[in-house]
Amino acid sequence: MSRDIHHKSHLDTSPPQYNGPLYPLDKDAFRKSIPILAVRVPASQTATVLNSDLTRRYLVGIPKVRPVVRNPSDPDGDRLVLLNITSQAEIPPEPLEFLKSKTNGFTDYVLNLDYDYWTASEILQVILPEDLREGAPVGFATTGHVAHMNLNDEYLPYKKTIGQVFLDKNKLIKTIVNKLDNIDTQFRVFDMEVLAGEPNFVVEHHESDCRFTFDFSKVYWNSRLHTEHDRIVSLLKPGEVLADVFAGVGPFAIPAAKNKTCAVLANDLNPESAKYLSKNVQDNDVSDLVRVSCQDGRAFIRDAFQQIYDMPFPPYTGPKISKTLARKLQKQAKKASESVPVASNSDSPPSRRTIDHFVMNLPDTAILFLDAFKDVITSQEVKDAYEGKMPLVHCHCFTRELEQISAEVDIKKRVEEKLGHTPEEYSIVHVRSVAPNKEMYCVSFRLLPEILFA
Template identity: 30%
Template sequence: MLAVKVPKREAENARRKLIELGVLARGYAVRREGESVLFPVTEPVEGFELLEADFERLERRPHSYREVIEVPDEVRPLLPNSFDIIGEIAIIELPEELMPYGKAIGEAILRVHRHIKAVFAKGSKVSGEYRVRELIHLAGEKRTETLHRENGIRLKLDVAKVYFSPRLATERMRIFKKTRPGEVVFDMFAGVGPYAVLLAKRAKLVFACDINPWAIRYLEENTRLNRANNVVPILGDVREVAGRLKADRVIMNLPKFTDRFLKEAMLSVKDGGIIHYYGFGPEEDLYSEHEAKIKTIARELGFTVEFLEERKVRPYAPRQFNIAIDFRVLK
């Protein structure tokens, strides 16, 4: 094929120039010949020595498990484009029609993503007080404990015993950026501590409550792993804890039932403090219902609220979003 020949010392500049001109032929290994380097090109290029040469084809590594999986053509369009990765564990949502191919899908994921050691399918929706789901083992190691890295912290957790979603990483960073040194934070539904441990890097003190003993066990371990000595893990029902402490910032990450805990959150925040409220809302009217509930509880307690920011956090279900509302409480 057509090639340009350049002295070795000019190779890097030549490569950049050929890319810039859009003439470097992709998928071939560049060749060295004595003190020269040969680049494959798609058309003649002015200012370079041109010649004919053979090049070895580069084997392209597949980017997606969908490139290596073998399934019947009729189910191929159902293969999900994405899946969650928590540490070394992949969790994929498969429609019923793909379940018979679960093992093959799991093995394809392991082949393409070398850092993944175990693959599970979602076996149910997140449910119950602990907000966990059933998992179906598809391939790889039969283990559910892993170490996940996010926003510069390390989180040990068991995906079968506690709630954890890597899709909230950006939202957690948003709250971290709002946190000011010296603040007292109350994380009402802390899980294994992705908010609490992160915010502890800035806040003076973080109270982190959860009703799931496994979550608190991992939270304790995660405070040690990240030297977050200013996190106070509290095992129990937040209804019994709230009101006994006062915080500048309260995080309510239990979107399915947040509204049921508004009174506790408002009693726990200082005058002028901020509450980060999460919920689910339909696309056509994401916030109104939640705003109304927030105003009602505030009125009952004799407080007023000032809405600061509202945003979609992530899609949740068709035409449904996980939303966040930040508001200030004035007492």
């Protein structure tokens, strides 16, 4: 075995020290020239040189730098294979002999790196004060073309620079914002400051094969809840009816309708959320399955049972199909009806006039709305409709209890205090850690007649 097995590149590809202005950055100061050795290789021999065990460890091996380039002095001639060394003396005899036999000799090459080469984190490590480098921001959350950060106070003096660096390094991002501490307690909307890019907050976001459009500065959206959105929708059976009490712009409602053919009553108190929810219903072609309202959550719960009974959704007839296929089937059905007697209405599936699931994704206060279910059903005909098929409630909440068992005790106690009863089929799932000493859970349970029926 050759003695070069442990050879490692000693090339210094770190960004140069920076002493220029912090805003705007002098990007020309981030230029670095690294002299290296290259070999002139006939095009037919490049694969042989690149794949040889003798030479592979001597290839340049630097991220974002191609090991094979055209020869600047002879673009149509030999290719240059770049090495991670600066002289032939660093190559042991066996690999050196191999290279001499397969190539047309060595040549000096200058590897030029600039601002575009280094990552945002690498740039920040040379422009920020030394005492701030260790905890410097390394990423952000994205919603459509907007990247949102939560900068700690000590980084605020450098916020514009940080924003610009991350904008430069992420070509799909058009706007960088910093969320401020202020929050609209009614609609859960953060104040935000544009750090870099265009002040455009209307985004198009894709999730669960659905397209969502909304103004990120005026509605609540949390991309970190994608898994929870999918989990809740996975609990729904095709054709069921979902009542989404705090629907936002539709992260539960739209996939439930589009992917599960569920009928949905979708409500949000924020007029901006209701506006974009209506747009998303139309854009995802589920207008026949989703009804949008803009009410207080408690009023929505009070109205929902009677409303859907009086105005039921059409019967569930199977998975949603494309408009083209639907027209084709309609034509076939019309042609068949001319020669086949029409089936009796008694064979048709029933209209959907009861609710199977409620989802309540307002973790800060959703439990406080549970008392709206108490004695909510007053008419006998609606009572009869729910006999033997009580709805399931999926209620998101926060708890300060860090241990799962203690958290479950805390959540159950608060739920039962609001309902006045102990519901059935409890299930409590941990969703995410929101902050130190603050955990998000989803408690699911089945309502009881003694809760719903007056």
